Amino acid sequence: xxxxxxTLKDLHMTLIIKNRAVVEDSxxxxxxxxxxxxxxxxxxPGGKIxxxxxxxxxHKAAIVAAxxxxxxxxxxxxxxxxxxxxxxxxxxxxxxxDFPVFRDGRGFSIGRxxxxxxxxxxxxxxIGDVLRDQVAxxxxxxxxxxxxxxxxxxxxxxNAFTEFTNLYQGxxxxxxxxxxxxxxxxxxxxx
Numbered sequence: 156x157x158x159x160x161x162t163l164k165d166l167h168m169t170l171i172i173k174n175r176a177v178v179e180d181s182x183x184x185x186x187x188x189x190x191x192x193x194x195x196x197x198x199x200p201g202g203k204i205x206x207x208x209x210x211x212x213x214h215k216a217a218i219v220a221a222x223x224x225x226x227x228x229x230x231x232x233x234x235x236x237x238x239x240x241x242x243x244x245x246x247x248x249x250x251x252x253d254f255p256v257f258r259d260g261r262g263f264s265i266g267r268x269x270x271x272x273x274x275x276x277x278x279x280x281x282i283g284d285v286l287r288d289q290v291a292x293x294x295x296x297x298x299x300x301x302x303x304x305x306x307x308x309x310x311x312x313x314n315a316f317t318e319f320t321n322l323y324q325g326x327x328x329x330x331x332x333x334x335x336x337x338x339x340x341x342x343x344x345x346x
Contacts, residue, residue, distance in 0.1 A: 170309050172290070172301040173278070175316055177309055180302070182228055182249060184282060185210065204228065205251050205280075208235045211243070219246050230282060233261035241273040250275060252298070254283040263296045270297030290315040 171180045182203040187193050193210045196217050205228035206218065218227060228249030229240060240250065250269060252262040262281065269275040280300035281293045290301055290312050303309045 171280070172303065172309060172312060174299055175313065177313065184230060184251065184302075202226065205230050205249055205282075208232065208240065212239075215243065215246070224248055228278075228280075231265055233259055233265070235265075237265050237268045237273060241275075244273070244275060244277070247277060249278040249280055249300075251280040251282045251302075254281055254285055254289075257284045257286055257289070259284075263292065266293065266296035266298050287312040287315050291318060 169179060170177050172178075182205050183200050185194060185199060185204050185206045187207055187209070193207065193213065196210075196214045199206070199218075203226045204222070208229055208231050211218065211229045224246060225248045227247050228251060229243075229247055230251035230253055231237060231240065232253050233255065252265050252269075254262045262283075266279055266281075269279060275297075278300050279298045280302060281290075281298045282302045283304075285293070285301050285303050286307060287303070290303070293301060294316065301312065303312045
C-alpha cells in the first residue's frame with residue numbers, strides 16, 4: 156500500500172493541471188517539519204506561497220502585510236475545518252486541500268463545502284496523493300487545479316476529464332442530475 160507524505164519536493168512541482176490544461180506552477184507549498192513544527196514567519200520563501208492552515212492562523216497578519224493577495228494561498232489538512240477559513244477568503248487567491256492518501260476522501264467533502272456552502276470562487280487545488288483515477292471526481296467537487304503526484308504522468312491525468320460523458324448525479328460542475336436533464340430534454344422536444 157502506498158502512503159503519500161507531503162514533501163516540499165513533491166509539492167513544488169514545475170507543472171500542475173489548472174482549468175484542464177497543464178501549466179507551470181508559480182506557487183511554493185510550505186510544509187511543517189517532520190516533527191510538526193511550523194516554519195518561522197521570516198523563514199518563508201519569497202514569491203507566491205501556499206501555507207498550512209495552522210501557520211496561517213498563527214501569522215495571518217504578518218503574511219498579509221508582507222504579500223499581495225495574489226501571492227497567498229492556504230492549504231487545509233483533512234481534519235481542518237473549512238468554516239474557520241471562510242472569513243479570510245478576501246486575503247487569499249488559492250486554497251489547496253491535502254489528500255494524504257488515495258483512499259482518504261475527506262478532501263472531496265472539503266472541496267464541496269468550500270464551493271457550495273462557503274462560496275469560494277478562487278482557485279481550489281488538490282495536493283498530496285493526487286492520481287489520475289480521481290481527478291475527474293475532484294473536479295466534480297469543485298477543484299479546478301491539481302498537483303498530480305510527482306511519480307505520475309500529468310498529461311495522462313488530463314484524459315480523466317473526458318472519460319465519463321454522462322454523469323448521473325448532480326455536483327458542483329452540473330447541479331442537475333441526469334434524470335432531470337433527461338426530463339427537460341423530453342419536455343423541450345414535446346414528447
